[in-house]
Amino acid sequence: MNRFKTIILTALVAFAFQAKASAQEFFMHTVTQGQGLYSISRMYGVTEDEIIKYNPGSEKVIRTGEQLRIPNTKNTSSGSFHTIQKGETLYRLAVNNRISVKELCDANPGLSADNFKVGQVITIPAPSDSDPLAATIQNASQEAPQSILTDVQTLSADTARYKTTHVVSKRETIFRICRNYGISQAEFLAANPEFRYTKLRQGAVVNIPFTKEELDQRAKRLGEAQSRMEALPDSTLFSLNENRSKDDDGIITAALMLPFSLNDSSTTLQKQMVEFYQGMLLALDRLKTEGVSVNLKLFDTEGEDKSVTPMLESGSMDDVDIIFGPRWTSQITETARWAQAHQVPLVLTMNSEADDVYNNPYVFQLNTPKSYFNQEIYNHFLEQFPNPNVILLDADEFKKDDFIEGFKQLMTDHDIPYTTLMVDTTYQQIMDATMPDKQNIFLINTDSSEPLNTMLPVLQLITRNKEPEVETHLFGYPKYQIYASSHLEEFYEVDTWFYSWFYTNNLLRESVEFNNLFRRSFSRQMLASYPSYAPYGYDTGYYFLKGLATYGRDFQDHLDDIRFEPVHTGFKFERVNNWGGFINRKVFFIHFSNDYRIEKKDFDR
DSSP states (O other), X not given: OHHHHHHHHHOOOOOSOOOOOSOOXXXXXXXXXXXXXXXXXXXXXXXXXXXXXXXXXTTTOOOTTOEEEEEOOOOTTTOEEEEOOTTOOHHHHHHHTTOXXXXXXXXXXXXXXXXXXXXXXXXXXXXXXXXXXXXXXXXXXXXXXXXXXXHHHHHHXXXXXXXXXXXXOTTOOHHHHXXXXXXXXXXXXXXXXXXXXXXXXXXXXXXXXXXXXXXXXHHHHHHHHHHHHHTOOHHHHHHHHOOOOOOOOSEEEEEEEEOOOTTOOXXXXXXXXXXXXXXXXXXXXXXXXXXXXXXXXXXXXXXXXXXOHHHHTSSTTTTOSEEEOOOSHHHHHHHHHXXXXXXXXEEEOSOSOOOGGGTOTTEEESSOOHHXXXXXXXXXXXXXXXXXXXXXXXXXXXXXXXXXXXXXXXXHHTTOOEEEEEXXXXXXXXXXXXXXXXXXXXXXXXXXXXXXXXXXXXXXXXXHXXXXXXXXXXXXXXXXXXHHHXXXXXXXXXXXXXXXXXXXXXXXXXXXXXXXXXXXXXXXXXXXXSSXXXXXXXXXXXXXXXXXXXXXXXXGGGGXXXXXOOSSBOOOEEESSSSSOEEEOOOEEEEEOTTSOEEEEETTO
């Protein structure tokens, strides 16, 4: 095995296929659920206007499954994007682009045997002229099949220009050397042109060429080996290229980077950050009872204009296995760059505006970008209400355009009947818009409190006076959890649903237990905030640290296997593209039912 490694790592591959032509001027992107022009533009480093220019009509609507032409703005020195074509293989893409299989896989950590298929967009790193399989075979160690090692050895070793060399002895002639090696004088002189006009001297070193038969045999071996390499299944190459987990000492070191502002303990932000930390401490206590040891390092990132680069480069982060935070966008960019260079997962807990997730495979975005979040809501809405009739109540000065426009498109695409009425419409007009054979959904086009305050009495009246067979519900927004304390009875009566990726309520068992735990641990009640930072810190800390403890550095391949009952926050991570990080697509539906129950519905269980 070691002999093979030496050959593989030092030899140059010299078979027929040469460098690919220049990168595509355009490549095709297939729109996936939740993607909008903003997220697509950030993935590829182009502007929304550039996408619109080459895809007229995309400024109005883009749909899942639609293909968009994207200008390839990367230059060959920094790599390029590529849409996988029919017949292309992982090995052939590596060879054609003068890179190794490992370089291609490392540039696309989301790529696997399952999704290596026509239409997938991948990033092609800059040419390196690396041996296509050397690093992959070394990475696989003893798990590489002997047949592959033999073929790689053939391709690497059978590229010598001459069969051997010969040291000329006393009175030895060209004729004698040719007879001894079975070659012609013409073949000898072609390999040693300097002896056309000078005599052989004792001690001279001459090249001995292959015979024609040997060259034919070698060409046949190379061709057969190359054909076998070409036929290698992508699944085999992916399995050989999987990174081996790094050894560790059993202790996880985590960094929490937040604006604790320790010199000013009076601000609401400072109290929220401390409470997030306290929630994480409770998660560490639970993990300790499960045999998981965590060393938590705290870093005060202070204000928005404070650089964290000195903190990152101080050496105090060198042993960190995972980072939580920071909050501010500029600090996230610095930290994300450091995390990628050191291959450390970065969990963004407090920011939904950073774009680093689109091009950094180590970033986990907890606060989901709106386009992805909305699509998840629409999917769950159709699952919960398969036979809807939507009555959209328009509060003109409070429009929530991004969500409502997508909702209207949803209704159009699925032939869902809907009526738009103003919030000051009479009770009878709203009642007339209901349908007895449908699930009638009232949706106000804003999450502001004023239109809700106006509509709740009307919806109560409708609920009390409607015929028994007429089904009605109010559907709303995450902020409804703030309003619930003031409108609890009304929410129950009108059968209220709202969506959110976080939710806790003192009427839920897990929330009661956590509140009691927090009060016992810190001798005070939690802040009344939105979101609730202590359970948020608890859920986040437990989920990621439990994943690291269970699966090591490969935990990102087991995100769906990390299961526990969250108090506040849900987790459903998916890679945003083949070369980027993970976004959280978890959405709960909260239901205040007319039989006075509160349900936190998880559609993924």
